[in-house]
Amino acid sequence: MAMNPLYALEIDELQEMKFQLPEAEVKQRFKIDGLDSLNWALRKLAALDAKLLDARELAAKEKARIQEWLDKEKRSIEDSRQFFMMLIEEYAREQRAKDPKWKASTPYGKVTFRKQQPKWNYDEQKALESVKTAGLEKYIRVKHELDKVTLKENVQVLDDGRVVDPETGTIIDGIQVTEQPDALRVEVAE
Known part of the structure; x- marks a missing residue:
């Protein structure tokens, strides 16, 4: 062009x-x-x-x-x-x-030739259902992670940037909220 x-x-x-x-x-x-x-x-x-x-x-x-x-x-x-x-x-x-x-x-x-480990092929859904049905919970992994959306909706931010749970008053370590200045935005017409 x-x-x-x-x-x-x-x-x-x-x-x-x-x-x-x-x-x-x-x-x-x-x-x-x-x-x-x-x-x-x-x-x-x-x-x-x-x-x-x-x-x-x-x-x-x-x-x-x-x-x-x-x-x-x-x-x-x-x-x-x-x-x-x-x-x-x-x-x-x-x-x-x-x-x-x-x-x-x-x-x-x-x-050379090298011995290989057997390949495991999984149908994840079918295997998970089978393990649940058989009561073999030891083969199921539960993943724990922070629900950031719910956390942001429910906590209070203190003046110093610390975060507190309003229901219990517990300060949540590991989170620091930093206020950001307004960002300059320039739009050039085409």
Whole structure:
């Protein structure tokens, strides 16, 4: 997407200012003193945002091209790897059939067999119901965690930021509430 020509002029004006004055002077020279200068600053922000958007779009296109190339290379390499792994596995299994303790080592790698643990496949719901029905509660884990939503709705925050349960008067350790200043929000019109 091409940048709006008006935004391009704003960027050119900013570039000229940068080249004419040292950066410290540029930062000190301008001060917003009214609606006109605020509008000028917002115009500059809009132009900078448009320039950043153009840069991101260009980068995204290039990333997509590079990713496409990388994916093609990875597929080709993975196909070759799978071919060689198949050849190695075929050979290794033939050798293992002859000698159960077979293993091999070359300057470029080793081929061995390793015992594996049995794989457990769970149907979580079915297994949980079965364990509950059989009364085997020892196989059920109960997860305890703080219900932050309910806590925020029901506690009181003291002036020093500590939190107290209003029903019992108990101060809840481990929670500190810090007031935040209002955040400045600038919306640049597109």
